[in-house]
Amino acid sequence: MTISHTEENYLKAIFKLAEKGQKSVSTNAIAAHMQTAAASVTDMLKRLAEKDLIAHEKYRGVQLSASGERMATALIRKHRLWEVFLTEKLGFSWDEVHDYAEQLEHVQGETLINRLDDFLGNPHFDPHGDPIPDAEGRWSFRPQALLATLQVGDKGVITGVEDHRPEFLQYLQQQGLVLGATLELLERFAFDQSVRIRAGATQIITLSEKATQNIYVKIS
Ligand SMILES: [Zn+2]
Missing domain, CATH: 1.10.10.10 (Winged helix-like DNA-binding domain superfamily/Winged helix DNA-binding domain)
Structure with a gap:
């Protein structure tokens, strides 16, 4: 079976959306993820269903078939x-x-x-x-938690990021917050849920709530 790059990208999108929440993924969710019109998503889903890569239930959304999931x-x-x-x-x-x-x-x-x-x-x-x-x-x-869920006094190691955009990754890199960096939560401010952390041995950094919602930590 030949499959186009676009079809492959749809399989990956459906896999990622299903991983995030509900088992069945709606056309609208796929359209938003792919930044395209719902009508073109519908066409594509028809093609993927013909190739038995997805199961398409009217009004309920789509799910990957076993072979679709293998491909994704x-x-x-x-x-x-x-x-x-x-x-x-x-x-x-x-x-x-x-x-x-x-x-x-x-x-x-x-x-x-x-x-x-x-x-x-x-x-x-x-x-x-x-x-x-x-x-x-x-x-x-591996067990990990968002930095936003840590308690004051918790220590851990950065294991991942939720937001993959270059701007965010550069922001973290500039502060030395790379994978494997150790940190300790020193204080959380009730005003806006921003936090102060110790990164490595000595560096003290303030992070917005938005940042803490996008950093994964393995608590030690
Ligand atoms: Zn990537």
Whole structure:
């Protein structure tokens, strides 16, 4: 079966939306995610249903079929492995790799991606802390919580980000808040839920609530 890049992107979008909340994903949610008109989403969903990649129930939204889910998982695997390659081997920073990976994820060839996986030492997480499924489609899991949910006095290590936009990643990088950085929650201000943290051994940083809603921490 041949499948276009656009079709692949839809599968990935449906997978990500389903992961975030309800099992069935609405046409409107997909349209918002893909930044396109609902009418073109409907056309695309018809095509994906004809290829048995999704199940489409009127008024209830769509779900990936088993083969659709396998394809979406393989795409995410490729995307995240290329992101590791770009940061670790080509020296890109974590805010630069996503757009390249959006293109590289469409390169076909299981042998290529499995060799890349081995070459990188079979990483379980990408440069943003997101899990990378293995060749069998199994996901790694690690317990983590949003920084916004920590209590004063909690200590932890940054494990990931919810917001992947370059502006946010650069903002974190500038303050030394990269994956693996340690922090301690010193104070939360009732006024606007902003927080003061100690990052590393000595640096004191104030973060907005918006920032704390987008940083994942493994509490130690
Ligand atoms: Zn990415």
